[in-house]
Amino acid sequence: MLKASTSLELVRTVARIALTFMPVILISNAKSRSKMKYAALHGVPKSEESKAQALKQIRNRKWLLYGMLLVPMTLFWGTIVASLEKTPLTGRWRMIILSPEEEDEIASQLAGAGWYNAVTDILTQDGPPTIISNTDWRHVWVEETLRKLEATIPILTNEPRMYPQWFDENQDHPPLPPPAEFPLRPRPRASEYIRRMCEAICEKHRKKDLHDMPHSISGPPYSLLLVDKPDASNAFSYGFGPNGGGGIVVYSGFINDVLSRVPTIPEPPTRQQKSWWSQFFGGLFSSPPPLRHPTPTPEQTSELAILLAHELAHLVLSHHLESLSSTTVIIPGTISMLTDIIRVVIFPLTMLFGPFVNDAVAQLGKVGSGELMKVGEYCTNTRQEIEADVVSARLLAHAGFDARDAVKFWEVRAGRISECSRTDIEPAENKMVRKIMGATHPVDEMRIEALKRELSRWEAERLAALSRLISQRDGIRV
Known part of the structure; x- marks a missing residue:
């Protein structure tokens, strides 16, 4: 309630x-x-x-x-x-002041074409966007990689059963993460609460056990949009809910950046047998050969997967709901109540100086509220970016990629291009917010250090699990 x-x-x-x-x-x-x-x-x-x-x-x-x-x-x-x-997978405490009914309403508004309409409204703020067709080879490449990552989401709901031997002694394959203490669970829907309450009333008289709520994740398959913008080497995620209510937008600048850094595999020329008729008259009636495109290498696909896994983690963890709740409900509501309390406390002083001082105090309160809003949004975005990096490593590992490559990927991108975040705060304002909070390290460094700590934790838990396994074997032999 x-x-x-x-x-x-x-x-x-x-x-x-x-x-x-x-x-x-x-x-x-x-x-x-x-x-x-x-x-x-x-x-x-x-x-x-x-x-x-x-x-x-x-x-x-x-x-x-x-x-x-x-x-x-x-x-x-x-x-x-x-x-x-x-929060699933990380265990971070967070607040989402949205009822299941409100979450259902948000999901229904974004389902189907609603997501594309909402994203188009965001993109048109910088001018009419140029959308890359879904038949383009770049779109096919990105979509195949995204679907491969999406296929690992059910694993996150029960990692001990899916990967019981995650601590395999074989060192030839990339590391796998230890099972999360807080597995991925679907957000409870309003219909599930009603069903649960009805079953509780009915089963109370029948003396039978209650059925568990369904544990299917209602996010995948997520929507995908490629925007032709060579000067933007990033991506962002947006939305929540089933039926394409959440999705990822990738700019062509990132694809161009990946393809330019790592050499591509040249497509072998195709030799076709021509008949004597086509040799003489083929030039008159034949169609031009299809345009060739570069074949992405495994290294390029890995870099693409790292970016997509980061944005996919935002969707899996419902960060859009958290941001929506924080920026539209929690922060404005709390600031408004604090402002009311302060105005009541200082009212005996301000009433002595007339309406001009009252107006100045009100204006000062608006400015202060705006700055506090920026601090709150910065804190929320920073936590979410670090959390998305940590969870993306888990997605990459289950999809067959080497999660250790993510550290190098973010180190290369740090400081030379804008990070893949959804914050609207300008870099200069970010620096000012960090000064207010007493933080000295840039967000990129914090993210990379958190990712390194997560991978170190994987290795430490793997060694501990192997040690327990060896001890059990020795005990059985004795």
Whole structure:
């Protein structure tokens, strides 16, 4: 009930009502105490009954104020607790203040052609985009790589069963990740909650066990769009939900960058047997030979897979919902409530200086709210980028790629092109936000270090698992 986008607005409304009556109650109690003190100092006769009545009124008003303040505080923390959840695969605590019904509505708006319409609106902010046809060899290459990565998503739901021998003693193949402590689970839908409640009511009388909720991930296959923009060497992910509600946009600049750095495999010329008729008259009636295209190498496909796995991790972890909840509900709602509290506290001072000072304070509050919004968005994006790198390594390993190549990939890209993030904050503003937070390391360095730590953890857990296996074997032999 409290896990909804309207919860914080309800909390804010209740808090505003409490803050409106707070000065009245405080002033009334102050007047009552002042009268009692004046009567005691000047010997004004007052009966014990009237004193007790005045003290009782003061206590009642005080408890009324406590109750009025307790209600919004209880609703606020109840909303926080109800919206807390652990991110799959990483176990990071996060808040998504969106009800299952609201998530279903978002997914339905983005399903089918809705995703393409939404992405087109984003792309048209920089002018009409040029879309690469899905018959283009670049689109085919990217789509094949994406589908290969998507095929590993079901593995994330039950890694111990899918890869029981992930710590194989054979060192010839790329490393596999240890099973995640928090496996991938689908986000609960509103229909599942209703079904669960109905089954609970029915099975209560039948004395039977409840059926488990379905554990199918409703994301793949994701949508894909290639945009012809040679000066943009990156990609971004967007959306949430089944039926193509989430997808990835890749710019041609990244494909050109990959193809230019690593030499491609030249396509062997095809020799066709020609008849004597075609030798004499073929030039008059034959069609021109089809255009050749370069054949991507395994190294180029690996670089493409690293970028796609990073964006795919954003979709798998529902980062779009988290960002939407953070930027439109959590941060604005919290800042608005803090602003209301500050304005009530400083109101006795500002009311003495007239409306001009009040307007200046309000404008200052808007500027401060904007800066706090930037800090909040920066923190959210930084966490998500690091988390997507860590989870993308798991996707790459299960798809047959070497996750260690991701470290080199991001090291090469760090500092020379824009990172593959979905933040709208400019680099100069990023630096200012880091100064405000006391952070000295750029985001690229933080991401690379987090990825290295994750791969080191894989190796440490692999050695520990091998040690346990060898100990068990020795125990059986003895």
